[in-house]
Amino acid sequence: MxxxxxxxxxxxxxxxxxxxxxxxxxxxxxxxxxxxxxxxxxxxxxxxxxxxxxxxxxxxxxxxxxxxxxxxxxxxxxxxxxxxERFHGVPLPVSIVAAAPIEIPRVRPQSGPEAVLAALASMTPDAETRELDDTAALRSERDVTADVAQGVDVAHRRVEYFVPVPGSCPDQYLTFSFSALIAPESDPAFYDTLVELFDAVMGTFRWSYA
Incomplete structure (x- = not known):
């Protein structure tokens, strides 16, 4: 919607x-x-x-x-x-961070968050639109290689959801970031399963008006 x-x-x-x-x-x-x-x-x-x-x-x-x-x-x-808690006796090297709202200027006056998401999607490889509690959001996924110079100590799979806050003025956006550390020679299917878990968690997302 x-x-x-x-x-x-x-x-x-x-x-x-x-x-x-x-x-x-x-x-x-x-x-x-x-x-x-x-x-x-x-x-x-x-x-x-x-x-x-x-x-x-x-x-x-x-x-x-x-x-x-x-x-x-x-x-x-x-x-x-x-x-x-361990999953079948194995600790999961994953985390989810919900970041504070950030303000992003509109692409054009009166354009709305949809135009911002479209602009971000055009600059983000493999980005796609998802719907969270009747709100259009942008989802992206990528593997990040270890690069100490860039402050990345360990390779990891990163998935992010970029969610506009409905009715906010100026426009504000929440970011939900999932990170799973990638062990050397690990099975990619394992990380695909972890990503599916994160997507399922994001499926529980609901706005609060209380």
Whole structure:
């Protein structure tokens, strides 16, 4: 459905992560969310795990979460979604970052977000239009190679959704970024499955007007 100027502007959104995932707010409540996840992880340690090693495990988890949170905030993140439970015994090297709204000037006066999405699509390889809660959005997918000079430490599959905020003035857009680390000589089908998971999560997207 096209976005119209008289559509009421939402004040937020809802997204349902998969089972075994947790959401970490990046503006307020970050520390409390991390502490909750770490307590849950420690409680799930194997029965034979040495008690003397628990403080070290807790510290390592805390350091890892701080690193991931720092990177998400550097991208303008509002909320970070992470798998905090293993999938069939395997940790998933993936994350989803919902970024704060950004303002983008219209392509032409009175042109609306549709023209902005079309312009971005023309400059983005393999971009396509999807609909999220009656809102036209732009989806793109690509493999990013490791390039330390560009600040990319590990190769990864990246999928992004670019979503106009209905009724916003000036026009604002949300970005949802999915990243899956690519291990050397890994099966591409595995990452295709992870991307399908992210697309399913984005299918739960709903605007909030409360």
């Amino acid at each position: 096209s976005i119209t100027e008289n559509r009421r502007s939402p004040n937020g959104f809802n997204l349902v992560p998969p089972p075994g995932w947790d959401a970490i707010p990046l503006r307020t409540g970050t520390r409390e969310a991390i502490d909750h996840i770490i307590r849950k992880a420690v409680a799930q340690l194997p029965a034979g795990f040495p008690k003397d090693d628990i403080p070290k495990a807790r510290l390592k988890l805390n350091q890892e979460f701080k690193k991931v949170v720092r990177r998400a905030r550097a991208k303008g993140g509002m909320t970070l979604y992470l798998p905090t």
